[in-house]
Amino acid sequence: MCRSKTEGGLGIRKLKDLQVAAYYVLAWDFLLSKDRLWVSWFQNRYALRPSYWNAVPKVLTDPWCEGETLLQKFGHRRVRRLGFSWSSLLSSIIIDGGWNFDLLQDEIFRPIKDYLHTLPVHARPDKFLWDGGDFNFKKAWKGCRTTYPEALWSSVCWGKARPRWSIHGLLLFQDRLPTMYNLQKRKVQLAPKCSNCLQQIDTKDHVFVQCPFAMNFWSWLKDTLGWTVDFSSIFIVEDLLLWFSSQTSTMIKTLLIGGFWSIWQERNRRLHGHSPTSTSEVARNILFEVFDVYNVSLKDII
Numbered sequence: 001m002c003r004s005k006t007e008g009g010l011g012i013r014k015l016k017d018l019q020v021a022a023y024y025v026l027a028w029d030f031l032l033s034k035d036r037l038w039v040s041w042f043q044n045r046y047a048l049r050p051s052y053w054n055a056v057p058k059v060l061t062d063p064w065c066e067g068e069t070l071l072q073k074f075g076h077r078r079v080r081r082l083g084f085s086w087s088s089l090l091s092s093i094i095i096d097g098g099w100n101f102d103l104l105q106d107e108i109f110r111p112i113k114d115y116l117h118t119l120p121v122h123a124r125p126d127k128f129l130w131d132g133g134d135f136n137f138k139k140a141w142k143g144c145r146t147t148y149p150e151a152l153w154s155s156v157c158w159g160k161a162r163p164r165w166s167i168h169g170l171l172l173f174q175d176r177l178p179t180m181y182n183l184q185k186r187k188v189q190l191a192p193k194c195s196n197c198l199q200q201i202d203t204k205d206h207v208f209v210q211c212p213f214a215m216n217f218w219s220w221l222k223d224t225l226g227w228t229v230d231f232s233s234i235f236i237v238e239d240l241l242l243w244f245s246s247q248t249s250t251m252i253k254t255l256l257i258g259g260f261w262s263i264w265q266e267r268n269r270r271l272h273g274h275s276p277t278s279t280s281e282v283a284r285n286i287l288f289e290v291f292d293v294y295n296v297s298l299k300d301i302i
């Protein structure tokens with residue numbers, strides 16, 4: 001739930017991440033001695049040695065070599081021969097607005113010397129940067145949250161789809177819908193047969209792709225809209241997702257999510273004893289609802 005929408009979640013932020021990001025903001029204001037009452041009070045009360053808090057880059061351990069530390073770039077053996085301590089400041093190798101090459105006379109330091117020639121020294125005062133730019137709460141939150149790979153279904157799940165379709169799609173792609181098969185896995189004792197065809201086991205792939213009801217549903221849309229897809233080669237929900245996500249029209253992608261939702265609605269209606277609605281009527285209803293969302297008509301499409 002707390003993953004971003006592109007990662008397959010609902011885009012709700014974790015409270016713990018927000019709390020940590022808020023701490024970052026406080027620490028940032030403190031380091032930059034922002035003009036805040038609590039900062040002045042804290043500095044006077046606890047940080048009586050201001051130089052201690054002046055975070056000036058260290059020669060050995062700060063990543064001032066285009067994102068790398070000097071040790072990472074040139075190796076411990078060579079760099080330690082320069083004689084710097086862990087607390088040596090970068091400013092100790094800068095003199096008169098340029099690099100102090102006197103320290104690098106020995107031939108062993110030539111690679112470092114050559115590299116420094118390519119790095120200009122700015123006379124401007126040092127500035128705190130976050131992720132290469134200015135700091136803000138959003139960047140702090142991005143920095144402390146766990147990231148996940150992008151989910152393929154995110155491109156079809158959201159957009160203009162009705163929220164109930166999106167949430168349903170999300171549960172389907174995570175295989176968390178209460179199909180008979182899934183309920184049985186949770187030790188609920190039920191006959192695991194599909195209520196649309198009363199023949200096969202009610203798994204997500206059966207209900208939405210393999211069931212004759214689902215096959216007729218997608219075929220009706222294919223014939224009506226003139227799609228060239230060969231549904232006989234599609235066996236699982238992910239196959240269908242792949243075909244729809246490759247389409248350029250966002251309306252077609254929305255139709256997939258709306259289609260899944262209406263197949264599920266019909267399955268539930270039949271399961272709870274309502275009289276069945278024909279496949280073509282279910283498909284037509286969702287098609288016109290999607291048209292309604294995009295404010296188009298069948299004439300505009302074919």
Ligand SMILES: [Zn+2]
Pocket residue numbers: 194195196197198199200206207210211212213
């Ligand atoms: Zn079935």
